[in-house]
Amino acid sequence: GAVVSQHPSRVICKSGTSVKIECRSLDFQATTMFWYRQFPKQSLMLMATSNEGSKATYEQGVEKDKFLINHASLTLSTLTVTSAHPEDSSFYICSASPATSQETQYFGPGTRLLVL
Amino acid sequence: GESVGLHLPTLSVQEGDNSIINCAYSNSASDYFIWYKQESGKGPQFIIDIRSNMDKRQGQRVTVLLNKTVKHLSLQIAATQPGDSAVYFCAETGGATNKLIFGTGTLLAVQP
Numbered sequence: 001g002a003v004v005s006q007h008p009s010r011v012i013c014k015s016g017t018s019v020k021i022e023c024r025s026l027d028f029q030a031t032t033m034f035w036y037r038q039f040p041k042q043s044l045m046l047m048a049t050s051n052e053g054s055k056a057t058y059e060q061g062v063e064k065d066k067f068l069i070n071h072a073s074l075t076l077s078t079l080t081v082t083s084a085h086p087e088d089s090s091f092y093i094c095s096a097s098p099a100t101s102q103e104t105q106y107f108g109p110g111t112r113l114l115v116l
Numbered sequence: 117g118e119s120v121g122l123h124l125p126t127l128s129v130q131e132g133d134n135s136i137i138n139c140a141y142s143n144s145a146s147d148y149f150i151w152y153k154q155e156s157g158k159g160p161q162f163i164i165d166i167r168s169n170m171d172k173r174q175g176q177r178v179t180v181l182l183n184k185t186v187k188h189l190s191l192q193i194a195a196t197q198p199g200d201s202a203v204y205f206c207a208e209t210g211g212a213t214n215k216l217i218f219g220t221g222t223l224l225a226v227q228p
Contacts, residue, residue, distance in 0.1 A: 006159075041220045042221075046215060049215065079134050103209060105216060107161070109158055109159045
């Protein structure tokens with residue numbers, strides 16, 4: 001149990017285009033989902049926290065207009081990288097917390113984004 | 117031995133040896149700590165956790181030690197195997213939010 005999926009697993013796009021990444025909790029309801037970014041050989045950096053039905057809370061330095069987060073249901077959150085540029089190339093990882101154990105985070109497999 | 121690269125410290129051990137990975141955490145108010153294993157190109161995988169009211173917790177082949185006095189956490193892996201090769205992160209949380217703060221990470225390289 002407690003499986004989190006991400007789609008797509010890898011995406012290559014041209015500079016200036018927008019990319020949407022989906023994060024799904026497959027067998028539990030997630031009241032809170034988190035989005036992280038990870039550059040090569042570095043740690044995970046929290047970008048934002050999203051609660052179902054409300055606006056996401058962004059960490060300092062993360063542009064909310066560039067990284068649009070939608071958490072429309074208890075099993076799905078999406079991250080849209082708008083007008084992507086090469087410096088946005090990174091590994092994006094989501095996690096989900098079940099309502100029954102909010103301090104627990106189950107991580108997705110990550111999405112590798114390459115912007116050309 | 118242990119070395120520090122540009123961003124990621126590396127611990128190299130022989131197969132069958134015990135490994136000890138260390139982590140210094142930042143917030144004295146943190147009350148819940150987790151170790152994660154991350155293989156290349158994958159998301160973090162939960163290994164073991166410990167709460168601040170404990171100083172030691174054991175799992176299968178893994179032990180976590182917590183020293184709150186010096187804000188130090190360690191992960192011990194017994195009889196290290198090639199499949200243990202990965203990057204290991206400690207994470208801390210606590211207080212009003214459930215946000216996880218990840219440590220720098222350590223690359224464990226197991227030599228056969």
